[in-house]
Amino acid sequence: MNLVIVESPTKAKTISKFLGKKYKIESSYGHVRDLPKSKLGIDIEHNFEPHYIIPVRARKNVNALKKLAAKADKIILATDEDREGEAIAWHLTQALGLDPNKNNIERIVFHEITESALQHALLSPRNIDINRVNAQQARRILDRLVGYELSPFLWKKIIRGLSAGRVQSVALRLIVEREEEIKKFKADEYWTIDVDLEAKKGKFIASLNKINGESITKLGIKNKEEADKIGDSLKNSEFKINEIIKKEVRKNPLPPFITSTLQQEGSKKLYWSAKQTMMFAQRLYENGLITYMRTDSVNLSQGSLDAARVTIEKEFGKKYLIDEPRIFKTKSRLAQEAHEAIRPADPAKTPDEITVEDPKEKKLYELIWRRFISTQMPQAIFDATSVGVTAESKDKNYELRANGNILKFDGFLKAWPQKFEEHELPELKENETLKLDEIKPEQHFTEPPPRYNEASLIKTLESFDIGRPSTYAPTLSVIQTRNYVQKNEARRFEPTEIGTLVNKVLTEHFPQIVDIQFTAKMEEQLDNVAEGKEKWQRLIGDFYGPFADNLKKKYEEVPDKIAPPPETTDEVCDCTGKNSSPKSKCVHDDLCGKPMVIKTGRFGKFLACSGFPNCKNAKSLKKNVGIENEKGERIKCSKCGEGEIVRKRTKRARFFYGCTRYPDCDFASWTKPTGEKKEEGEEEPEVETKEENEETAE
């Protein structure tokens, strides 16, 4: 028996179909060893020797694999062909007590899950690439050192429970700095001038763009007086067409999905969070409907390209076929081509033909199917017309422009509809004189850069090669769980006071760590390790020396507990000692009556008694009024009938619904209650809050 180990159980299941009874296919379920969670696990005094453990979660599986390995003739490590996959293969040999140099240990890689790719891989095994493994160890150890030494610094200097890391701290920084830009922003007024013109065969609109041969810049016309002055002068001008340029414009389809772009489209088109998108993608993957959903490669297998052709002809007709398959190049230099792009596993299955439990899965499948199919369809063709208009007054000559854009052939847009401006012009002739109908000056103001939403933040992080497909969604979660940032009503990120303070401390005292380029620089050095040009211990040593020196200095330099000081209020503490919540008993048992102050904690500002620690009375700053249902009525608690329903937040940043009378009434629900008494065994319907806004990733 030959034992083949891959990373994902779904992949194992698929592969089993291709290989005979001589092969047993098992999965590692990701990493099997890691640094311990409870302590640093790195011996800094002895060349950064890592101390790996097998996490409890992996123990059962490792033991099972060990038994199988003992019986196997050959052990074939078929983990992904990237840095982490190579490390998983090596960790497997260590955890299973195998000698990687023994003849019965083989390392194979394949990029598509097909029988021929697999057979080919089995014929060309290699050894584990220890240099690549070492690059992964360096990455892991560096992240641990940064995370586990910087976080405690924040506990001491700000508030316990905070965190810092190579990825999350840059994500936070982007959000905070964007907020600062918005605060600093001052809107500038500017004007544009459009003109309604009449030709022999019809009317059209042209925009003023040049005066005396000079282009008008964006802020070129600053106020109403300037605009009116130009308008008056235009009124007495002769309008004439001086050029008509016609050309054909072709538009290419977008590349197939990778994790980041799937999450962005999920956000834009379906209004889902990255986490939700990944959850439904996972289900589609497990049901064999799509390829692997954590990938940064836009590569498409030959088989899928052939299948696309057949499906396109069947669904859309011959004129939507292209001569040669369209090949996409992966943009990121650091992309690790372990997988294909995200595409339908069987393109012949149209969205209408699949069966799923949740209709949301079908929506996501349709998005993936359409995107993939569109990549193998022809360019869309537009007829674009650009018309130049001159206007001569006594002392000035003006130039205006009008653009027409007509779709001639939809091509890939048939499968992947996109918004574009279609604009028709009347039939026009060169040197044709025009009649002026109306001059329309319009006032505008420059706008601040938009706050990040999930889609644009992922896009930005990816552009700096920060984070990986498997971590985009968790990174967005962690900065919210820490209460560093919150989503506003438009689902865009705003930093909290604590988030702003954490970022200030990190950028002021550890600029090298939160440098946007830090990851890119690290990756360059990791490449050297992977190529055997540098020892990983040296890379870590070069980084850690200065980092540790600086950290020591900052422990002395920066004062402790630098959270904002309490603000006084007019409110008086109503605590009687007896009524305080069970977890925080107050010392006194009469009416407290001391003034309340506003303090800042890990979860933002809250109202606290100035008599602390004797009086532990603390309240949320937000008014304790119930939420409303669709009819605008407050929802009564269905359990006690007295209290109202409020939306609260768990420690893990998940929202739930509870009763205002807590702790006297312990009603709680994940879903928004209707206020009706619940029938036995009946599920509360899930309420979806959808906002009307077209998200744009910048």
Add this chain to the structure above:
DNA sequence: CAGTGAGCGAGCTTCCGCTTGACTT
């Protein structure tokens, strides 16, 4: 599932990147 603050100095918080189930009143 119902945050938060200080300190007796108990025990604990924390990283990034692989992968899925457990946990759901």
